[in-house]
Amino acid sequence: MSLQIPDDRTPDGKPESEQPQWRRDFPIDWPEDNYISRRDFTRFLVLTSFAFAVGQTWILAMGSMGRGEDRQGRELVASVDDIPEGGAKTFTIKGTKEPFLLVRMSENTFVAYGQKCTHLSCPLIPQPEMGRLYCPCHEGAFDLQTGHPMMGPPRRPLPRVRLEISGNKVYATGVEDHRL
Amino acid sequence: MPVPEHLEFFIDPNRCIGCQACVQACAECDTHRGYSMIQLDYIARSESPQTVPIVCMHCESPTCAEVCPADAVKRTEDGVVQSARKPRCIACNNCVLACPFGVPKMETPMELMMKCDMCYDRTSVGKKPMCASVCPSQALFYGARDQIERQRPRSRPIHRFLFGRQIIVTKVHLMVPFESPVAPMDVIAAFRETVIGHVFGPNFSAETMVGGGK
Known part of the structure; x- marks a missing residue:
């Protein structure tokens, strides 16, 4: 299939490795596209902060459970x-x-x-x-x-x-x- | 799931009868949301009933994606150039103006560029695209290469085109008469020819219109 001709995949005919950096940063092929949208980034931030908040609450709860308990008995x-x-x-x-x-x-x-x-x-x-x-x-x-x-x-x-x-x-x- | 490699798309304008079946069927594809992505072009309407169905050629180096400032036009692993991704498309029309074949369409109500994606929901599961499944004369043919070579011995597929100084290699093939020497075919050669009938081209100007000219 013609897809296997690598040089046709770029407009100047040079191989991918000789392409400028911006072309590698913004690839046309979907699988290579690692762009993170603003919404994804916001979701990541919110979920991570939520996880931290839950973790801190959990630590606080665990710490307060055994506090100040006077053991009795000899x-x-x-x-x-x-x-x-x-x-x-x-x-x-x-x-x-x-x-x-x-x-x-x-x-x-x-x-x-x-x-x-x-x-x-x-x-x-x-x-x-x-x-x-x-x-x-x-x-x-x-x-x-x-x-x-x-x-x-x-x-x-x-x-x-x-x-x-x-x-x-x-x-x-x-x-x-x-x-x- | 990618489109199977042995199935390819062939456009054979010689066989087009202008029935508009592909245009209607295209709108029924699920990925097109009721919009038809095919346009049926008349070559020279006053001279001839000849029509050409225009579907995306799925270039190896897609000009629409090259010019996209928002990085919205993407090609999947099987070489199919998809419609612009909705979260990124800024409806700037660059791709519409840049495409050598005039394929991308701006759907202004959605502020989204949509284009022929070879009915990705169908071809990715091994079915034919809508247009190829309804075309009565099989001017739009989707299938194995040996099948079309057997059925149409007087034509040969080409997939290299000349657009200005740019050579475009496409995934979709165009059937040309077997003996014809075109390779690559010049996409904009018609622009340099004398205008016939009422076709609008670069030769057209207000002067010819007012003067009733050529």
Whole structure:
């Protein structure tokens, strides 16, 4: 068929590769035509913004579901003899996957906080000798006494675990979550 | 689905009897929305009843698409040049003026250029175009090449035309007498001939009209 003569498809008879750029930008053949009309572009913009809005709403909804919930009940965390003075132990509370950190500050003082930095969720390193929990990711630190941020990017305090010591055992009785 | 490659369109003006059947049938094609895309031209009405049906020749390098400032005239993969795309057509009439064969038509109420698209809804599923299916003398023939060569041994198909200095190669073929030397055929040769009868051409001027001239 005559369609296979490539040189006849352009007015000057030169092959497609030697044609000027505008001819390739505005091809006559339908399959090569990638022109996007204003309406298509507007539709793309509207649908994409809608998808973003839905996504943000979903994130907000998921975030607000577990907020501020005080866990009740007693749960065994460790026995006092397990942890030396200035030592620490990670643990989880039943029903969550969040890691928590138990630190023995002095002989009778125990504190426990969430181990995730409130900036970008890096695990914290306990530094009881400096009285802080240190985040190596962005040089952040939290006060070991209160769980409030001391330096670096974090702005929110750590969730604090309420502890109860009876006899030789350390129990967690609840989590005070200060998440915004 | 593309138009099958072995089926081709042949125009044989020698056989045209001017019955207007193609003109009527064309309007019934679904892609033409009730508008007829064919016009039946009289060669020299005072001299002869000879008519020529004008359908789109579907050029390899379509002049209508070349001149379109809005990038609206497109050709599908099977070489069929389609009507202007409605979202783009700006009804500027460039294609109507540029086409060597005078095929595109401006449908002013719709502000859209419409042209013969070889009844794309029919040919793309293997049927004949409306005009070829009704033509009683088969001046408009749609079918395989070997069939027309067998049926009309005294004609041969040509598909190269001269328009000024531009050589136009077309998908649709024109049947010419077998011995005739034309190749390529000059589309605008008639413009340079002496005007016969009342045909309007470049030779026509107000002077000839007033003076009752030639």
